[in-house]
Amino acid sequence: MLNVVIFGAPGSGKGTQSEKIAKEFELAHISTGDVLRKEMANETELGKTAKGYMEKGQLVPDSLIVDMLAKVLDEKKGSKGVIFDGFPRTTPQAEALKKILNERGTDVSVMLDLQVEEQELITRLLGRGKLSGRSDDNLETIQSRLKVYHTQTTPLIDYYKQEKKYIAVQGMDSIDDIFNRIKETLSTWK
Ligand code: B4P
Secondary structure, eight states: OEEEEEEESTTSSHHHHHHHHHHHHTOEEEEHHHHHHHHHHTTOHHHHHHHHHHHHTOOOOHHHHHHHHHHHHHHTTTOSEEEEESOOOSHHHHHHHHHHHHHTTOOOOEEEEEEOOHHHHHHHHHHHHHHHOOTTOSHHHHHHHHHHIIIIITHHHHHHHHTTOEEEEEOSSOHHHHHHHHHHHHGGGO
16 A cells, blocks of 8 residues: 655645646545534534644644544555655654554554745745635634644654654655656655
């Protein structure tokens, strides 16, 4: 199985590249952000709880996310592999992912770190906010998401380096150029 963790700051292109990778390599695509936004739209208990965190640019508590992830993963049973988009975002989430995958006889194959300069991240997210009206794509929440990324999420870079699964990807080019580089990297697993 090819299990890819796509990693990067908010606005680095995780969702954009994940869709293309999932199609090219026939992988199931799990975006925890998308799952949470669906829960919010359906006004489930999880959605109502998540809303408060997401609108402040904070992370939803690990225990809720890990349970949600395990459930969604089992719905994708039988796929050739999975692209994890926006998960893990903390060290406990990475440890939980390892355990969940090991229990299912598999593991993370590779972690791709999309590297984009901070000003470009802000420009992209403000641009999306104007088009989509996503409630967390406003300057105040973006700044809080970036702070959370630097404090709670970047320790995962060392975690996956230690696991020997870390690959940095320059994320400042066009969407297609970035994708072509990722495709080349992942084709060694095909
Ligand atoms: P997410 O939905 O994961 O949002 P995100 O980190 O902002 O990234 P996203 O995938 O949307 O954007 P992308 O980089 O693709 O999370 C939202 C919230 O949910 C979090 O803040 C948190 O509260 C909660 N959450 C989610 N997962 C969680 C977890 N595991 N634990 C706890 N809480 C969790 O790109 C954005 C924009 O850039 C797009 O408009 C795109 O068109 C543009 N773009 C992409 N590539 C480009 C390129 N090469 N050039 C120019 N523009 C580009």
